[in-house]
Amino acid sequence: MSCRYIQFDFVIDLEILLNNKSWYNLRMKKLLSASIAMGTIALFAFAIISENTYESNVYAAPTSIPQENQQGQTTSNGIKVEFGVPSKVYATELTPVKIKVTDANSGANLSHVDWAIVVKDPHGNVVYKTTTGHSHMGIMDFNVAFPIGGENIISLTSSSIGSKMMGMDVPLMARTHTMSSGDLMTFEKDAENNFGSRTFEYPVYVLPQKQTRVLDGSEKGTTVNVELATSSNEIIAGQPTTLLLTVTQPNGDMLTHPDALISVRKGTYKVSSSAEAGDPMMPMNGAYHGHVGQMSYTATFPSAGNYIVNVDLNSLPVSNYQFGHASVRFNVLASDSSGETAATMKTAANHIDILGLESPFYSPNGINVKTGTTLTFDNVDGNFHTVTSGTPESGPDGKFDSGLLASGQSFDVKLDKPGKYDYFCTIHTTMRGTITVS
Ligand SMILES: [Cu+2]
Known part of the structure; x- marks a missing residue:
């Protein structure tokens, strides 16, 4: 099915709406001026209400999932939601999430749907929330970084735009409808698809933090691959955490006998280091040495928050690949024992x-x-x-x-x-x- 990404907006005179206390007593015809505007922001969604009784059931996908994510889809009473994330998702890595809402019978996208997303981590904490958005074409893609590994839940609520707003008619073009040919302008065969409000839940399996960088070596024309990984789903503040460092050649083979200085910092404060500053003649003195390019380093992160893991690498004359020197900074995230990574929202009693x-x-x-x-x-x-x-x-x-x-x-x-x-x-x-x- 082909989709043309035309933005079709009804432009509402905000001044009239915001200055007139009894705005909803005015006729819709006075408020709405239909116009086609390419690439503008949706403004009309806020002014529309349905008189239908809304459903608000939760449709949950099966919860037993493998470590690799599959594309999912859920159908409820004629509404189909297609959902996709990459097969492998790593904690703290920005991950694209693709969501599409369609008519289950025709497969065509639904136009004019309000939507919002909440992401819950394995502890049940809300770690991400979108604003209430409006989708012209039934497409609701977004990006999220899951802070903690394990089974996270993405909850999508989508809400249709009905035929009435406070007893007044909503123009046909502004209602939720099935686009019979995937085109906002042609929906005559199925003009209205007012499905109410529905919530769909999808589990996403998130692997522990793992980051890979390709670094330039100080030897001309060389590069070296460095991977920093943790084996546990989350780095918990106050508990020793083992960081695994893997160094490989450009062809993917293990790089033998690298030396590495690893230090953990929070801002400018050094939390821990694999060695203190060495002899200037032997800058890697006291560094960790990996016989096969793999090294582990155990650090304790004192509090929840973002940390920098600084890695300085040297090849040795006995290494199987000479890159000279290279260095890299990784950002890692530590959470407290309940999985809270951000300051909890404080709300006064009133x-x-x-x-x-x-x-x-x-x-x-x-x-x-x-x-x-x-x-x-x-x-x-x-x-x-x-x-x-x-x-x-x-x-x-x-x-x-x-x-x-x-x-x-x-x-x-x-x-x-x-x-x-x-x-x-x-x-x-x-x-x-x-x-x-x-
Ligand atoms: Cu509202």
């Missing part, structure tokens, strides 16, 4: 982060506060959302409404009456949360 399309949508999703507390919602996602009291089923109840919140904007609400308050996003109706006031 702050709620708007995360976007992926569960838990609003964090914390349920919150208990005392009467009279002012709550602040921060939109930390990259897309527009609302905080609107009520439920998607019965609509806004008028108690509070943020209107459209752009990325980085916040909304304050003070609740003086005890009770349970439901709220939701009028753009992505799977996004909902509750506030309990007592």
Whole structure:
């Protein structure tokens, strides 16, 4: 199937939307001016809501997987998601992830689908999260570096654009539809494909950190291959970790009798080294020596974070390949014993982060506060959302409404009456949360 990558956007007058508190009372016709724009950013996705009751089941692929990843696909009620990563994925290495959403019957891409991705490491920690994105052509490719080896989970939530927004018609071209010929302009045979919101989960088997570099030797015209690997799925701070160094010739054969100085640094601070600075006449004095080009070095990384492993290599007169001297810096990542690699997100008791399309949508999703507390919602996602009291089923109840919140904007609400308050996003109706006031 051929796909033409045409960007087709409805351009909305943002000024009207953002300045008019009752923007959704205006007719869509006044707000939308249909135009074809090549290569522009999607703006319309935030202004569209479906009146359908959304499904939000999780479709999980089988969890027993080999160490080499296979291309996967999942079909649920006519929606097919194709998923692909390289067969071998290494921790900390930037990895391309390919995702495509199609109509299961025709195989054609679905247009105008909102989507978000969450990556969970083997401990269940969220290690990567996309902003809520919009796909014109059903293609949702992205890159991620998995910090920890083992079975990681990629969770994709995709959400269709329906025919109604707050009771008003959405133009046909802006709805999710099956592109009958793979072309946004030709979908007459199957004009609408409003499948709601669905979450698909895929396991990705990630191998321990391994990095390979090709270095220029100081001898003219020579190169040498250096591989740094760990045997465990993660480097845990405070525990001794063995680093394996393998040195090979350009033809791939093992390079015999190399000397190596290995040092581990965090910033400018030297954590450990295989030898102290040597005699200037014998610069590799005290270095590790590998008879067959393989050396191991055990270091303890004191805390979680990024480290530099510096390797200085020399060939010796008895080596089977003369490259002179070469050096390289590797970046490695250490995590603490629970697998946390980044500072944990701290949320004050009266702050709620708007995360976007992926569960838990609003964090914390349920919150208990005392009467009279002012709550602040921060939109930390990259897309527009609302905080609107009520439920998607019965609509806004008028108690509070943020209107459209752009990325980085916040909304304050003070609740003086005890009770349970439901709220939701009028753009992505799977996004909902509750506030309990007592
Ligand atoms: Cu939203």
